[in-house]
Amino acid sequence: MTNIAVLGFGTVGGGVVELIDANQDAIRKRLPEGLYVKYILDIRKFPDSPYGGRVVDDINRILEDPEVSVICETMGGIEPAFSFTKSALEHGISVCTSNKELVAARGTQLMEIARAHGASYLFEASVGGGIPILRPLRDSLAQEEITGITGILNGTTNYILTKMDQEDASFDDVLKDAQAKGYAERNPEADIEGKDACRKIAILSSIVSGKSVRYEDIPCEGISEITKADHAFAKLAGCRIRLLGTYRKSGEAVFARIAPYLVPEDHPLYSVSGVFNGILIHGNMVDDVMFYGQGAGRYPTASAVVSDVMTLAAADGKCVSTEWSEEKLTLTNAEREKNTFFVRLPDSRLDAAKQLFGDTIVKTLGSLGGETGLILGPMTEEVFGTVIQALPEAAYLRML
Ligand SMILES: NC(=O)c1ccc[n+]([C@@H]2O[C@H](COP(=O)([O-])OP(=O)(O)OC[C@H]3O[C@@H](n4cnc5c(N)ncnc54)[C@H](OP(=O)(O)O)[C@@H]3O)[C@@H](O)[C@H]2O)c1
Numbered sequence: 001m002t003n004i005a006v007l008g009f010g011t012v013g014g015g016v017v018e019l020i021d022a023n024q025d026a027i028r029k030r031l032p033e034g035l036y037v038k039y040i041l042d043i044r045k046f047p048d049s050p051y052g053g054r055v056v057d058d059i060n061r062i063l064e065d066p067e068v069s070v071i072c073e074t075m076g077g078i079e080p081a082f083s084f085t086k087s088a089l090e091h092g093i094s095v096c097t098s099n100k101e102l103v104a105a106r107g108t109q110l111m112e113i114a115r116a117h118g119a120s121y122l123f124e125a126s127v128g129g130g131i132p133i134l135r136p137l138r139d140s141l142a143q144e145e146i147t148g149i150t151g152i153l154n155g156t157t158n159y160i161l162t163k164m165d166q167e168d169a170s171f172d173d174v175l176k177d178a179q180a181k182g183y184a185e186r187n188p189e190a191d192i193e194g195k196d197a198c199r200k201i202a203i204l205s206s207i208v209s210g211k212s213v214r215y216e217d218i219p220c221e222g223i224s225e226i227t228k229a230d231h232a233f234a235k236l237a238g239c240r241i242r243l244l245g246t247y248r249k250s251g252e253a254v255f256a257r258i259a260p261y262l263v264p265e266d267h268p269l270y271s272v273s274g275v276f277n278g279i280l281i282h283g284n285m286v287d288d289v290m291f292y293g294q295g296a297g298r299y300p301t302a303s304a305v306v307s308d309v310m311t312l313a314a315a316d317g318k319c320v321s322t323e324w325s326e327e328k329l330t331l332t333n334a335e336r337e338k339n340t341f342f343v344r345l346p347d348s349r350l351d352a353a354k355q356l357f358g359d360t361i362v363k364t365l366g367s368l369g370g371e372t373g374l375i376l377g378p379m380t381e382e383v384f385g386t387v388i389q390a391l392p393e394a395a396y397l398r399m400l
Helices: 011-022 024-030 059-063 081-090 100-116 134-138 155-167 171-180 195-209 228-236 298-315 347-360 381-388
Strands: 002-007 035-041 068-073 094-097 146-152 239-250 253-264 276-283 287-294 338-346 361-368 371-380 395-399
Touching (some): 002 011, 002 298, 011 035, 024 298, 035 298, 059 068, 059 081, 068 081, 068 298, 081 094, 081 100, 094 298, 134 195, 146 195, 155 171, 155 239, 155 276, 195 239, 195 253, 228 239, 228 338, 228 361, 228 371, 338 347, 371 381
Parallel strands (some): 002 035, 068 094, 253 395
Antiparallel strands (some): 146 239, 239 253, 276 287, 338 371, 361 371
């Protein structure tokens, strides 16, 4: 029997405990000795829960029990999650987590501590919720040179963009609806400003590059400025707007970005709607591989946490993988990245735009509500940024 402890008996932690009970038969097919949740750490007591007798309030009870071999950290936040994880790893106890904030901010350091103490720090649930993505990248695609990642990595923003598109609704109205339904948090900043997705593309970029990518170095734009007009023009162009995390490697140049993009209807991510996530990986030999599923939620996220526990239990105490080194990956200056752009501007400024953009205009989408939409061919961010300054009335989005 592998004894585990769960830190934080909330949405994900509660799901981990329930899943291990409900799926014990499935678990025993791979791990005949089974898994058992010996402790649950939380600030509150849970007298009405069938698991209430296992709830403790002192991390040392767990760290000092030699029977505990794996800890699931599902508390979230930086502290005390970081201190508890560090102490566990220093005691040689491996840790699995869904805490993307902690992985993105201190993951490199925690992996070093794990290595030094013969333990493992795994975080499948930190990207894509229930979608298996980190282990396939590390194992099934280990032989590939990964040259591209394009992902819808945040279900809340995808839900908002989908609703705005389907119901011709404003950002503010859909955000309120998403909060009422529990799809968006009361303080939605981390989601709508792209920070949550940014942490995830930083984790994915670190895994495929083998070096530490700081999320603070990644240009990050959210969706709060997206309007009904953007969606109307996207439809005219045969596209949908999606918040994408991108990683591109071309020779020595490496770019990463979070931004809303127009996604054309022949692209695999076009159909990823609502709270779902989709991640398209491009390998130099395998070509495109797509991962799709529930990017969050109690049981999908718990499933990913338990998959890490299973991996560790099957490894029978051996250290499982080192995800990336301490060496920092220096991203190429984002101004050098080439993109194609959609621009909308007042009809009265069309002649000025034609003069400024010249041959780079590949399509005029026509006029809607007094504005004209243009699609521009590929150019560097630097060139586009310089030209668009001369059109302060214009709004723009990137295109896939
Ligand atoms: N929910 C999802 O769908 C999802 C998906 C992917 C990743 N994640 C990540 O998973 C982590 C957990 O998310 P969640 O939604 O499960 O959060 P949650 O529902 O708020 O659960 C966290 C639990 O930890 C407890 N806790 C907080 N501080 C503690 C402390 N010092 N000692 C012991 N227990 C403590 C909380 O107690 P109180 O309630 O009393 O504060 C709560 O029961 C976060 O990092 C989140 O980003 C969540």
